[in-house]
Amino acid sequence: MASGPSASRSPSSRVDNCPTADLFNALSALHVGGKYSDLTILCNYRQWAVHRAILCSRSGFFDGACGSEFAEADSRVIDLSEDDEEAVNLMIHFYYHLDYLNEPEQPRATDFRHRALSDARRKPPQKLDLSLVCDPLMAVAGFYTPDTPVSPVTPPKDGSESLDSSTKVPRSPTRRRAQTPPLIQDGESDDESYDEEEDLPEDQANLMIHARVYALAEKYDIPSLKHIAKQKLEMAMACNYDSPDLPLAIEEVYCSTIDTDRGLRDIVCEAFRCHPQLASTPDVRQAISELPSLALDLFKIERGIPV
Amino acid sequence: MVSKIRPPRRGLNGADVDFHTTWGILETAFREIHTKNASALSFEELYRNAYKIVLKKKGEELYNRVAHFEEQWLGTNVRSGIVKTLSAPLMLTDGAGRTLATTNERREAGEKFLKSLKQAWEDHQVCMGMLTDVLMYMDRVYCTDHHQPSIFAKSMGLFRDQILRTPVRQGAPTLLEILTRIILDQIQMDRDGESIDQFLIKSNVYMLEGLYQSNQEVEDAKLYLKPFEREFLRQSAEFYRDEGERLLKESDAGTYCRHAKRRIDEENDRCRSTLSESTTPKIQAVVEDELIRNKMKGLIEMESGVAFMVDNDKLHELSLVFDLEARVDPRKPELTKAMQKIIAEMGTNINNAAIAVSESAPQTELAPAEDQPEEGKTKGAPAKAINQQTVAALKWVEEILTLKDRFDNICKHSFVADQTVSTAINRSMADVINAFSRGSEYISLFIDDNMKRGIKDKSEAEVDATLEKSILVLRYLSDKDIFETYYKKHLCKRLLLKKSQSVEVEKQMISRMKIELGNSFTLKLEAMFKDMTLSEELSNGYRNHVAGMNEGADSRRAELSIKVLTSMTWPLEAFRSGTDGGEQEGGGGRTQIIYPPSILRVKEGFERFYSQKYSGRKLTWQNNMGDADLKARFPNSRHAVHDVNCSTYAMLILLLFNELPTNASATLEEIEARTNIPLDDLKRNLQSLAVAPKTRFLIKEPMSRDINAGDRFKWNSEYNSKFLRIKVGVVSAGNKVEGDRERKETEKKNNDSRGFAIEAAVVRIMKQRKELAHAQLLTETITQLTHQFRPDVNMIKKRVESLIEREYLERVEEAPVPSYRYLA
16 A cells, blocks of 8 residues: 555656556645645645545545535535544545555655646746755754654565665654645644644654544545554554553544444454553553443453453 | 643543434434525534434434434425325226326326426435435444444335325325326326327336335335336236227238237337336237237138238238237247148149049040150140140149249248248148149159150250259158159150150259259169160160171161160069050060061171170060161152151061062951060051051051951052151050059059068168167158158058068067067
């Protein structure tokens, strides 16, 4: 699943030759540039210019919203303010990249391939677009973190390209996310999203966000996203089960979907099974005491009853 | 680092979802949706609310509320609207449920009802589509987990129960019954030629197709199939049964066919335009049953039925009948039966006519028989010259061919050369031909006549056609061995008497038969031709031999042209007089002809020559078949010398008179004694020489038609003829068609040869199988022999019996079924 986005890393010759890469490049450009957008997603103060063709064809919810005779079909605006902004953002990212939170080391294409070429021929870029600049120094200085759980999902076959020093530098996903442009590129909006990011702890294992994306995918009927979110949470849980994020993530897992949805619940239970010491943290303990169904699951594990 | 513990998210963690409030929002929205006011509603909000309810495990309650809401809505708001459109013309019925209103009134009222029902259905579909979108999460999670039908399916069931299955009022029919009645009524109008709104009906049919009888949604329990389609088919069957009966009485067969075809097409179109395509095969079966299958017999036997069509060459109408029956049964049994009957009738007529012609012969036969000697010479009045039997044979073959052509034509043009029907027609033709006892003989006679006269002055193509015709008839004949006997006889006569117009055509005929009947059939016929060629070589050889021997020393020596015939190949008995064949049986017992010395010399000369060439072969002279060229001088004739061609016997008689003094006479007995010519042949030859006016070389006393014992003959010195060449015919021995006695004899011989063929076949089979059941032996024998003739089962039994007696076979005692064993 990561092969697509990784291919879009070098938008030059490889894109020309590989149709998949070409498509991903084009989708990326649509995502970033919002060209031909015919639907707007709102979430509090953020908004995304998206495409009905891409969203509605893969989600019952968006199809229903745009296809029936409700207000959204006419206004072409869907307000998802009730949902978590970050999760919505990742969901939209997924629509265009078939993945989320796996950070490409090179800037993504922001324009169509043919346009980029012809524009380059016609006139030099008038404004320096920082998102297009690879600055290894800045990357090393500002955003070095130990291997994030994201890395396992980047395919190992990228070895040949990792000669470029910049590709070796894992970036903070949050930084990268900040640069996926909101629809309005003025300072105010930029600041807003920036503030939001400052809130997030830099060492977080993303447990929480995966659980939220999972719930969102369930709510809006996007099975493939659900699947990816589950895989990512599983990976993150394996690496960062001791994250301070855990109690919240557990609560999210047990509250955001119906009881019969075992997907994430099994992952949580597995974590408890492998690391019984987890339950000794006060935060986790409190979460257990608040979630009877989790307590029941843990009881069953203790007694060896199949969950 | 900010706080790690965040407050619970709104609406997700706490039990803050108040079902009633949330449901209230949804219910209001649903009401708006049903009144087509959805455009102000936020889909996201409704979806979120429904999602929350389900997430909070209130899915079941939500589901039931929605169902209840729909039930209420349909039952109160929708149904009343539809019931209102049920106007008087639809409800006014007499006791039998028949409406009393006029067609026009009924149509308009019906359309109004159909329109409102269609509208209600379509609205319901649209609204439920929207509700389904809103309640997507409920369908996906609650309905799947609890095995409930989707809310859409549920609401369709509600529509069925609330709208269609609820009586209009107490004791009145349900809307479904009314709907069925109205649609059927409209279809009836359509059948009667009035225009209806097909699309409107189709929309309602769509509705019935979309609904199921129960909530299980079994595919073959659609509302359309069960009450509606069944009723439709029943009513259609009734309609077409009546219509078919009426039409059979009122119109002719052609019109009926056209009408039936049109009705079938109409029903097909109706299924496409008004009802459902899935009904097409069913209604087609109904129409086919009622208009074709059940009426075919009546249709064919109508006064204007198949027989009439055949009689009047109504090819197109026959093709209509064919098309109709082909629809219901690929074997076309009724039509086939009818055609076979017609052929059998026509064939019997032809056969009877032929017998009548041949039996009328005896009265008129004497006169032409008299003229027969001149047949070869006189070309005038050929019809008179031809034997009555030949006339019958020619007529029969021609008529059979015409009959065949006629039905072939019908088959090709009306029955698209259908395999089944043409096979049946062929079988009937074969039956007709084989039912005629003289078939084999007549076919051979037909060929004989054509070979002698028919193909004269004809182009190659015409000759070809004639040959083909004979083969055509021959193909049907089952007793091919009898035909072979006759053909051999006729061919023999043609070859020896040089009656054939063209040896080339004869050979063509043989090669055609070879293709048609196989090698073994023509083997003997070809041998006859071979003998002819060999004989010619022999004659030439002998002539040269004679010339070389005494160098023209004896120019008066008679020339000899000889035909040496292999004795088994040639049916020489054909030349023996039919009247007393028994007496002349066997060449050895025959009295020795006394030849005059000049002839005897030639005969002996040739015998010497022949035995030099082929030692060990015995020549038997067939004097009765030879002929001779003489030079005759008559003092008072216009010509000094006449060339006379006559039979060998006539030559002997004439040479006898050469030796007598001019006015001396000889009695019949004297002539017989001096020549040793069999009395019967002698009489016939004397008849030609002394009675026939044109060749009266002798004077007979007393002058009368018949030759009797004691008659005297003397040289006719007064003979005068304007012709230089005179051919003396011989009153032919027997007629061309056999007499009864001769036929019996042929039959007997035939039976004997058949007996041998059967024995040979039985032995062949048993030798191979060693042991075989009786029934199986019979069938195998019959199969082996069919290409020759149709063996009689009794005959086979007798032959098997005789083979057992002669210890070729024995019965197997212990076998469960009667069986035989081959004894080597």
